[in-house]
Amino acid sequence: MTSTMPDLAGLTSEYSAHNYAPLPVVVATADGVWVTDVAGRRYLDMLAGYSALNFGHRHPRLVGAAARQLERVTLVSRAFDHDQFGPFCAELAELCGMDMVLPMNTGAEAVETAIKVARKWGYVSRGVPRDEALIVVFDGNFHGRTTTIVSFSSDPDARADFGPYTPGFVSVPYGDLTALSAVFAEYGHRIVAVLVEPIQGEAGVVVPPPDFLPGLRTLCTSAGALLIADEIQSGLGRVGATFACNLEGVVPDAYLLGKALGGGIVPVSAMVSSRSVLGVLRPGQHGSTFGGNPLACAVAREVIAMLRTGEYQQRSAVLGASMHERLAGLPSSVVSSVTGRGLWAGVTFASLSGRAVCERLAALGVLAKETHGSTIRLAPPLVISEEELTWALDRFEEAALTA
Numbered sequence: 001m002t003s004t005m006p007d008l009a010g011l012t013s014e015y016s017a018h019n020y021a022p023l024p025v026v027v028a029t030a031d032g033v034w035v036t037d038v039a040g041r042r043y044l045d046m047l048a049g050y051s052a053l054n055f056g057h058r059h060p061r062l063v064g065a066a067a068r069q070l071e072r073v074t075l076v077s078r079a080f081d082h083d084q085f086g087p088f089c090a091e092l093a094e095l096c097g098m099d100m101v102l103p104m105n106t107g108a109e110a111v112e113t114a115i116k117v118a119r120k121w122g123y124v125s126r127g128v129p130r131d132e133a134l135i136v137v138f139d140g141n142f143h144g145r146t147t148t149i150v151s152f153s154s155d156p157d158a159r160a161d162f163g164p165y166t167p168g169f170v171s172v173p174y175g176d177l178t179a180l181s182a183v184f185a186e187y188g189h190r191i192v193a194v195l196v197e198p199i200q201g202e203a204g205v206v207v208p209p210p211d212f213l214p215g216l217r218t219l220c221t222s223a224g225a226l227l228i229a230d231e232i233q234s235g236l237g238r239v240g241a242t243f244a245c246n247l248e249g250v251v252p253d254a255y256l257l258g259k260a261l262g263g264g265i266v267p268v269s270a271m272v273s274s275r276s277v278l279g280v281l282r283p284g285q286h287g288s289t290f291g292g293n294p295l296a297c298a299v300a301r302e303v304i305a306m307l308r309t310g311e312y313q314q315r316s317a318v319l320g321a322s323m324h325e326r327l328a329g330l331p332s333s334v335v336s337s338v339t340g341r342g343l344w345a346g347v348t349f350a351s352l353s354g355r356a357v358c359e360r361l362a363a364l365g366v367l368a369k370e371t372h373g374s375t376i377r378l379a380p381p382l383v384i385s386e387e388e389l390t391w392a393l394d395r396f397e398e399a400a401l402t403a
């Protein structure tokens with residue numbers, strides 16, 4: 001049996017570019033919070049596709065919506081309208097409390113869209129001199145992998161050797177309103193937008209001080225700059241609310257969504273904003289062959305319908321509280337800090353490497369991934385049961401405490 005099994009990890013290593021360093025698990029099937037590898041071993045998925053799998057693997061409602069749409073039409077391109085497109089845009093705008101939607105596919109494309117729209121809005125609506133627009137970002141940000149986006153990354157691995165870099169960005173320390181005020185004082189007339197993750201995911205699930213987002217809102221409003229919330233990872237139920245901005249009572253000028261919007265089935269992303277902002281675009285100025293395709297819209301409409309019930313936000317809030325209580329009980333000699341909201345935690349180890357703990361966890365039947373260095377992100381699907389969560393946290397404690 002083993003001798004006839006192809007060496008799948010070997011094929012991956014031989015023929016795929018080494019832009020990831022995967023754990024030694026080769027997944028064959030998945031259902032809900034569980035994945036099964038090619039050898040038949042089961043693992044509880046505590047990464048959930050970086051929150052693309054908020055509803056778990058192959059949720060019956062989402063698979064049903066996809067299957068029904070596969071029988072109808074999957075792609076028309078935006079050269080023509082289709083019967084899923086208008087309803088998808090209307091329903092997503094309503095979920096976000098905004099006017100308009102511009103759909104793309106990957107998160108990075110939604111971010112690129114926001115950069116283009118904010119610049120054009122600055123020139124045509126704010127009267128910023130052509131090619132002088134500035135967008136403020138934050139140290140430790142993660143907004144994707146395109147050339148422009150890595151231009152304002154502070155992660156040397158993400159950025160080094162990929163220059164020349166796109167100009168037009170200023171980075172300030174995350175959570176630092178004083179530094180931000182100074183940047184506004186110096187460049188205010190050129191700043192068209194502030195691009196922020198309300199909670200920084202890849203940086204290690206970093207929650208800013210409580211006055212930060214409200215302060216950001218005030219500064220943006222008084223300077224006439226757009227507040228653009230990248231909720232690609234924090235949004236759609238992960239934090240115990242529909243959006244992380246909700247937790248602070250802050251309403252941004254635009255949401256950027258991705259990951260869970262596609263239900264873990266298809267890539268779907270979007271910029272969602274007001275008529276005055278998205279209204280600056282004219283035909284031919286932006287687009288995507290696959291953006292807003294019928295299959296994507298059908299799955300995303302089901303995601304939106306599921307979020308409208310509030311059930312998943314509620315599960316995340318309740319189960320998240322017990323997860324954080326449990327994690328807070330780990331000895332500080334082993335775990336130096338726990339951050340996050342809802343079913344989303346960044347656990348930083350005092351001396352263990354995140355990778356070593358993740359390898360131990362995998363051996364115990366739990367999949368998780370270090371964000372970098374000694375921080376592990378825990379982000380189980382929001383459909384996880386209390387018993388499954390307890391089981392996973394028992395394994396987590398075992399991996400952390402038995403060095």
Ligand SMILES: *Cc1c(COP(=O)(O)O)cnc(C)c1O
Binds near residue numbers: 050109231233259
């Ligand atoms: C994952 C992520 C992105 C990029 O999404 P891709 O689909 O990988 O391009 C952008 N912003 C945030 C906050 C993310 O977590």
